[in-house]
Amino acid sequence: MSDDTLSTNPFIDADGDHLHEECGVFGIFSHTDAAALSTLGLHALQHRGQEAAGIVTFDGSQFHSERHMGLVGDNFTKKAVLDRLAGSCAIGHTRYSTTGASALRNVQPLYADFAGGGFAMAHNGNLTNAMTLQRQLQQRGSIFQSTSDSETILHLIATSDGKNLVDKLIDALRQVEGAYALVALSEKKLIGARDPLGVRPLLLGDLHGSYVLASETCALDIIGARFVRDIEPGEMVVISKDGLQSLRPFEQRNHPRFCIFEYVYFARPDSAVNGVNVYGVRKRIGEELAREAPADADLVVPVPDSGTPAAIGFAQAANLPFELGIIRNHYVGRTFIQPTDSIRHMGVKLKHNANREMLDGKRVVLVDDSIVRGTTSLKIVQMVREAGAREVHMRIASPPTTNSCFYGVDTPEKAKLLASRMSIEEMAAYIKVDSLAFLTIDGLYRAVGEAKRNNEIPQFCDACFTGEYPTALTDHEKPNDVVKATRLAEAG
Amino acid sequence: MSDDTLSTNPFIDADGDHLHEECGVFGIFSHTDAAALSTLGLHALQHRGQEAAGIVTFDGSQFHSERHMGLVGDNFTKKAVLDRLAGSCAIGHTRYSTTGASALRNVQPLYADFAGGGFAMAHNGNLTNAMTLQRQLQQRGSIFQSTSDSETILHLIATSDGKNLVDKLIDALRQVEGAYALVALSEKKLIGARDPLGVRPLLLGDLHGSYVLASETCALDIIGARFVRDIEPGEMVVISKDGLQSLRPFEQRNHPRFCIFEYVYFARPDSAVNGVNVYGVRKRIGEELAREAPADADLVVPVPDSGTPAAIGFAQAANLPFELGIIRNHYVGRTFIQPTDSIRHMGVKLKHNANREMLDGKRVVLVDDSIVRGTTSLKIVQMVREAGAREVHMRIASPPTTNSCFYGVDTPEKAKLLASRMSIEEMAAYIKVDSLAFLTIDGLYRAVGEAKRNNEIPQFCDACFTGEYPTALTDHEKPNDVVKATRLAEAG
Amino acid sequence: MSDDTLSTNPFIDADGDHLHEECGVFGIFSHTDAAALSTLGLHALQHRGQEAAGIVTFDGSQFHSERHMGLVGDNFTKKAVLDRLAGSCAIGHTRYSTTGASALRNVQPLYADFAGGGFAMAHNGNLTNAMTLQRQLQQRGSIFQSTSDSETILHLIATSDGKNLVDKLIDALRQVEGAYALVALSEKKLIGARDPLGVRPLLLGDLHGSYVLASETCALDIIGARFVRDIEPGEMVVISKDGLQSLRPFEQRNHPRFCIFEYVYFARPDSAVNGVNVYGVRKRIGEELAREAPADADLVVPVPDSGTPAAIGFAQAANLPFELGIIRNHYVGRTFIQPTDSIRHMGVKLKHNANREMLDGKRVVLVDDSIVRGTTSLKIVQMVREAGAREVHMRIASPPTTNSCFYGVDTPEKAKLLASRMSIEEMAAYIKVDSLAFLTIDGLYRAVGEAKRNNEIPQFCDACFTGEYPTALTDHEKPNDVVKATRLAEAG
């Protein structure tokens, strides 16, 4: 057993062995409750980033910013905070960030005073040439304050010759590569934009006449807003008191490549993203999986909560009972324990416990959404076996994750991905299951409504499964040439 | 619609319209990791009380105490905290308490310096003659520091003529009435005791030779301890370096009356309490409910998470699809928002959202564990209808809750209980469902393994459903005669 | 040089090598601003205890308590705190306490719910038989919550047969020995009491018809209250809506023995205590010292701030210039630095710096109030010499401190007192001065207005200088027989 497994801290790794979405964004134009509605919208998007959140409002003469480490519900619901966030226009952001002392200055929305006025921006996604651009901007005299790739966009705006803020933003976006769904707020406008491939989601809603922008429909549902449509790949919407203007700043050379992993794990099951209900996709994934990789078993058990919809689909398709054979403890704290040797081995039970009565003597189909490093699977399987399961058949609701994401998802480097260094048989032996099967890439495409993957022009970004990256990866191709983002370590 | 409904604050009432267990207890004797294991045990018992927690250890010469408002994982996992909790014997407590400034002095374990030595105690349950006893003790010269009924036991010990601590504790317990499962720690002994009726759970485990006491088996599972047996009603176990001694301090006049609501809602589904697996009971409840009150419907949807096991049982028995038609947001914060008028109406969506695609046009069986004040049911039903459900058939996994609990559960006064002032038909109209059914009391007894309720000598405490209280309720019968517990309001 | 000297931490020992008064007390009856006025009064008494403070009010039906570690001005000036302290009667307390995690439960005022009603009490002084009484009370069934000797009085009240609270308090005070100036608040009465010797100060003031009790006149000045008179030794005043009643609970066998060190160091120079202005005494001390121990010098320099009034008196009597040759930094923090080796040697300069221009080449008379362990004197002299002083003549504004105080002053044990283990000549050599002189005991008595010390019946308590303790020291005479105050260590 690897040392990595043993050292897993029992009170950390709250979400276990999963990829992490880096952001959710929200914006609202011209509503008297802009800050409170943004709080609610960000709360609904909390699953896209639990480490920090921020809201910026504009009150007609001044911008107001609140950015805090921690959950939306813990930081943005006090009357004093909402009172400080005056104004009828707002944008907000939830963030999954690496822990560390200096994190606050990286929390979004970012803000800049341009010669032409104040400007705030929140970004979901990741730029793949940010460091290269940053080096050029520094040569020219720009001073970067954060280590966020998003700040690069601000400096590109500041140094643009465009004749107004919208032109400058278009100028900036034409220079960046990578994935972005962004919301921005100037003194007159709320702006939403998606990269030409539309990798990250962004959609338009309507709340009694006020425009809303959000990453997922669940952020509309919570405030009772009506879903209007997705912002299209390569589209920029500019919302002002004169209404909504749709711009197409990019030549239409690209086919859309929405992130297929949003359906597998990131998005909330009650959301529709890119027009398709997530829970439905996940159930169909389970059904596909039951067809592709049936198992002779007594019951189907999800690894909660991420495997639950696929397990329901699997159970229904396989006509097997769906049972809560593993119970999840939702009170897992976020802080650190210095584990003693004897405690270090307890790992996964902090979050999951086997429901022995359902498992004892049974042949179990275990359904999980994905395998990243394999550490959680290893422990879950061991726990299920110790609870008496006679056979364990692991079914994974996605193809093997073999490649890192560079578009706003926190993935381990490729070498840490179990599927990049082991065959399925080796993985089955490693996690000690009787059988292991992953959904095929075509099965996944079927679940999202396609006949199959179009290998010439794939309908989605599936680089984490296929290694086919839809954009250049400039920073990663010549890393030695790139300056460090900052030489400063700051606490507090 | 009542004003009470409208004023519900969107960011509060995190667990909604449920009864709240007031405590979980844990103890361990002679283990080098006593404090860390207690932290893990209390973490597993977090669902029995999320407001505060405490641990007391004894290191051979001194007791160490840490008590904090908030979750176990947020307060007891730091190395500094665990280091301060030196010693190989420990007891711990999680608490659901009313919010308020002075709460910390009520957080358990309580501690007292007796003439014979130090003594710490943690108590799950509630005494029904505590105020009467307190008045007598104050007349005699005792000074109470907390407003907890549990402190009464300490003063009864302090003023007892018993010849040693165990005798004094027995003397004290013979004077109290009500419900208690308690763990206590003296300089030499770890003690566990249950009231003569065994209303609250307490069980014995073994961790590689070290005795463990805990409220539920999930607290044994998390540390890998083996379940040995339940502490029996009226039993006191005294654990010392000489082993475990079982005492029977009470005349055996009572039949056991374990709290049946532990199975309905309080206990974790993966726990066995009083020897029976909770998830199994809940599934059987769903099966009974499907037989007693079938519905002509398209799918079965749980109100997550409390209605989930019963919904699975109902769906299997009724041969209907089980679907996640309502999605729960687990990031609900604990703090306060000053809602604007427009936000005040959003209430329940903070925690739950309808999964429209599954509900639209469907006839839905909604399964919840109980109805307390009815406020949550009202909103859930409205939400499900707004998502397009054609019919809503509510099925409740317990009989109508018509009476308050005086044994350690936080219940509204009787007049606030919806079932105490409305018939089932009136309730159905109030929450606006097409049909409403509760499990019968005999159905509930069948689900826990009995043939039916023995109305002469009921096998369980079911006072919340029947009003038959198994003990005297001294304090509540002559309240005017009872002193206020304290005249002091203290912050900080 | 002793290791003790070297390890002195530069950012700690904020008040250096001084004895510490343990408390100031304040009370006010029937004023609409009771809490705010108590805050101001305690702020004026902050020099008597900087570690913690507390206020208890009574609003006609309930007591309210706020107790905080830290300064009055940092904790009791917020509107929310004052709003919580509702009511027109209040008592308050400032405390010098040992640092440590569990300190908060020792912060006063203490509070108890007696059978006869609520009761709060704040105590300046120290009981010399508290532990002996505590042992007896514990045998009888009392449970102590704090480690404060003051709690003993509460338990004596609780267990008294007295027919009302005042009688019970008198009963309690007749059993204790030692020093106390205390203020207490019941539901009907504000009570002030001094021990039969009147060791600690307590005085009565009047604010537009509302009675005020305070340790020093400076607490009257700050609120504009008029000084009425000292509470007399052995007197108890009981203030109610019917006015002030003066009781004499003790047989008048004792002569008063007010603490003479209040004049030397504890009290504020602008206060009058026991009827005499403190600044005036200190100046006369300096004049006496100039007569008793003149020095052939160029200037007189105080060790600021405690030596300043005596230095002014010395300079005027000796007709030498008074100069600020040492400058004190008032921003000394309270927290801890882990000093590196090179920093460990900087010690005293954090708080004091030599004013080189005034000292270089000069013969300097240095005036300080007392020498306790000698560590500060050693460093001050070294600093003054390094600044170029040609001669250093140290003059101490009190006799040698040779004995510990047991009446509410935090003194090192006798063996740590420099004067208890060295002659004056040895001390002069140790601190490296050209000459060293202490005020004589008769000189001190002259400065406070007596002709000389009456060695038969000393007019003051001067035990720290003479070892003649005016009361029994029961706890200290048979320490092995005394229980530990508590076996509990609690953080938070």
Place this chain on the structure above:
Amino acid sequence: MSDDTLSTNPFIDADGDHLHEECGVFGIFSHTDAAALSTLGLHALQHRGQEAAGIVTFDGSQFHSERHMGLVGDNFTKKAVLDRLAGSCAIGHTRYSTTGASALRNVQPLYADFAGGGFAMAHNGNLTNAMTLQRQLQQRGSIFQSTSDSETILHLIATSDGKNLVDKLIDALRQVEGAYALVALSEKKLIGARDPLGVRPLLLGDLHGSYVLASETCALDIIGARFVRDIEPGEMVVISKDGLQSLRPFEQRNHPRFCIFEYVYFARPDSAVNGVNVYGVRKRIGEELAREAPADADLVVPVPDSGTPAAIGFAQAANLPFELGIIRNHYVGRTFIQPTDSIRHMGVKLKHNANREMLDGKRVVLVDDSIVRGTTSLKIVQMVREAGAREVHMRIASPPTTNSCFYGVDTPEKAKLLASRMSIEEMAAYIKVDSLAFLTIDGLYRAVGEAKRNNEIPQFCDACFTGEYPTALTDHEKPNDVVKATRLAEAG
């Protein structure tokens, strides 16, 4: 009486009616204890700014920054903080800033990642064309993060064509006008620079071979460093492993104009600034004042602590007794009280109390350093009279303060300065003294060692007394043309 007087909050305005220095700076090159020594140095400079402090270190590969609101001793003495500040080179800053939520991003040292490497800078003083330059830089594409004028220097460096950091800094400094004493740290160099007039102090010290830069000598004394010399007006010193290089980037067209108010109030009395001991100047001020404006009185009383040295000088010159007739409470908190009406009138007594016994029936000379708005003087005089003083003769240790400072001192606008709107007679009547006299401007120049003020080419900057500003005031001459520094309000 003006409303302004009445509303003065008793627990705020800790330093009362004084001008506030805005900064102290410190730097050290190549010492193993760089961070700890900076902490000590900043602690000694705490009087120059009590609201916030910061330290930046460089460890050979990375910069480390800690910036905190509050006192140095409360924030920079913990081992964890010092451990994070790794490296042998450091600069630090103490700041007097306006309170407000977004203050932290204005706390210095500022830091920037330039194309050529990291760079940190701390600035004492104020630029008078910062906003004008900021507007130009924003037009060019620079993004400002703080509202500090100091950040302008960073952007001028970033956009300079200079061939290395030193050249770029010189280029930047040649563009700014106003006052600055700054310390900066690059990866290779510690840099100190004073503006061409040398308005703010900066001096060079030596600690066993390591160069030190500091605002005052007291910061050298505390660490045992030797004073080497003042950095000269218009000089830049560049310290590297190759030693110290002195540069003269400016044409020498200006005569030095050191701030004469440093002697009156800002600097610590034990410091020497610009080569002259401050305490000595203040005593001579008192002597000059006694000659210029004698008073027939019984005693001389300082307004503590700022008036003390001048009062000693006055008393010695006038041959009157120097007495502490007013006692200062050093525990004044920094937080806010919502004053009740009755408390609102207590104002100044929080900080000062009259020592009645010394004042009653006496003719008193009161000595203070300056009168700003007059509010404190008004209350002090009233307090002294209420304590029984028969006559009050106020003597002010500086000329009337008639003009605002634009060089780094927080002054009220001119209209709020009492001396700008009243004659001396009117002021005497306003503060209700029997006589009032200010030191003459020539008297002040004599006290600092000059024969008299050279009205052609004044030897000092005395603009606050004379209105003769030694530099252009670009921003203040065309304010309408200047952009707001930021449109963002940020909390936390």
